[in-house]
Amino acid sequence: MSISAADYFRAKLRCEIDVMEVAESEPGSLVVVDTRRQSSWDHGHIPGAVHIPTAQIPAAARDLVPADSQVVVYSWGPGCNGSTFAALAFAELGYAVKEMIGGIEYWVRNGLPVETAEGTVQSKPDALVTAHTS
Template identity: 35%
Template sequence: MMSSAVSRIPAASPEQALAHFQALQQFETDCWDVHHALSNQRHDFVLLDVRAESAFNEGHIAGAVSFPYAKLNQANLADYPQDTLFVVYCAGPHCNATEKAAIRLAKLERPVKKMIGGVCGWLDEGFELASGSEG
């Protein structure tokens, strides 16, 4: 039988797969986990909406802080302790603002995770958005 495009390149060993997927958890979280944390008053991170302020005002996750990635710098983060965990999100998989924000935060030696899915993922899970300029 001919191999498919799926199996043509062999899967990683179980040991490699374990290391890879465990490492992903250090870099990413998902909409469900963020929603659960926010709904249960487990605010041990700061959720940053890194899109333009106009997009934030149109609809954002309640509790998020509007912080367009271009404004992430040492001076603007001065009110946050150095060990604050930031979770960043943008519009969704078609947007790379989360990566741009994560790079900036990492260069500033700040802990950061990406919320995979962004606003699209949030809505796909059935969660609601808030509107206006307040988090």
């Protein structure tokens, strides 16, 4: 079965969300899930995110994420498809899920806060990837 380019891109956009849309979303409207391994989570993650490594989603999601949630998953960045596998796992469990394009890399490059063991840190936005100014 073949679909048109327009149908493909419409479907793709229904399944993706960019970092600024996540950052500017209404508090509590999304459950943001970091799908990376523990050491990556410890290195830094989006404040308020839930940590469920991709391989653990089938077993842990129902205990950590309410079934009626709008889930947003992320991993490292554009060079990593971990969040695609995670989005598929949530979708197969029946969750409404979107993949945050750009991952934590573009979150940081947009100058958004990152929670670390030392506290919350924030970098200057990279003018090459965002028009956002802090």
